[in-house]
Amino acid sequence: EIVLTQSPGTLSLSPGERATLSCRASQSVPSSYLAWYQQKPGQALRLLIHGASSRATGIPDRFSGSGSGTDFTLTISRLEPEDFAVYYCQQYGSLYTFGQGTKLEIK
Amino acid sequence: QLQLQESGPGLVKPSETLSLTCTVSGGSISTSGYYWGWIRLPPGKGLEWIGSFYYSGSTYYNPSLKSRVSISVDSSKNQFSLKLSSVTAADTAVYYCARHSGAVAGSMGAFDIWGQGTMVTVSS
Numbered sequence: 755e756i757v758l759t760q761s762p763g764t765l766s767l768s769p770g771e772r773a774t775l776s777c778r779a780s781q782s783v784p785s786s787y788l789a790w791y792q793q794k795p796g797q798a799l800r801l802l803i804h805g806a807s808s809r810a811t812g813i814p815d816r817f818s819g820s821g822s823g824t825d826f827t828l829t830i831s832r833l834e835p836e837d838f839a840v841y842y843c844q845q846y847g848s849l850y851t852f853g854q855g856t857k858l859e860i861k
Numbered sequence: 862q863l864q865l866q867e868s869g870p871g872l873v874k875p876s877e878t879l880s881l882t883c884t885v886s887g888g889s890i891s892t893s894g895y896y897w898g899w900i901r902l903p904p905g906k907g908l909e910w911i912g913s914f915y916y917s918g919s920t921y922y923n924p925s926l927k928s929r930v931s932i933s934v935d936s937s938k939n940q941f942s943l944k945l946s947s948v949t950a951a952d953t954a955v956y957y958c959a960r961h962s963g964a965v966a967g968s969m970g971a972f973d974i975w976g977q978g979t980m981v982t983v984s985s
Contacts, residue, residue: 789971798865798975804962810973842908846968849923850898850910 760853777843784847865976883958901954
């Protein structure tokens with residue numbers, strides 16, 4: 755099983771700042787099948803990125819994904835108030851496993 | 862617009878069977894190329910994939926839960942269901958149904974549409 759470790763656990767930033775979230779895999783993710791999701795309280799999870807770097811339909815271009823192999827990054831270029839949420843990474847190259855999540859909170 | 866909605870008991874006794882249903886609206890479960898699945902989020906832990914299926918009947922389960930899980934589909938009602946047997950407190954979680962984003966080589970794909978989730982507590 756591929757174990758995903760997200761860091762940091764909590765990230766405190768201000769609107770307008772740049773956020774960098776990390777997801778490290780215990781072994782190489784096949785075909786860079788790595789996705790990122792956003793979760794807000796009481797709302798359904800929202801797919802942001804798939805295939806490590808492809809934005810899902812309707813996702814603003816301030817969200818970008820990068821990486822390959824075992825190291826992946828989600829970057830939010832300029833934080834908007836609505837971006838403060840919990841973010842999960844997921845690999846779907848070898849069954850399906852998720853990271854523990856990073857909480858992005860307002861500083 | 863495709864929407865998914867989970868339903869079922871919020872409280873289940875230990876050793877009993879947890880049963881949940883996902884109702885799909887705005888689209889068909891039988892759409893070619895799309896798989897559907899169940900995921901859960903235990904309190905204080907990360908998301909865990911439970912299992913998925915294709916409308917034609919193929920099912921795929923998390924090896925860690927395989928002996929206790931069953932997923933079935935009712936295409937006439939555009940619903941699919943989850944049964945998890947012999948539950949313990951460790952099965953307490955928010956349960957989500959979701960659609961895979963479309964099969965890619967070797968994978969059913971990420972999850973692009975999610976339900977809002979339903980909390981299930983295992984307690985006597």
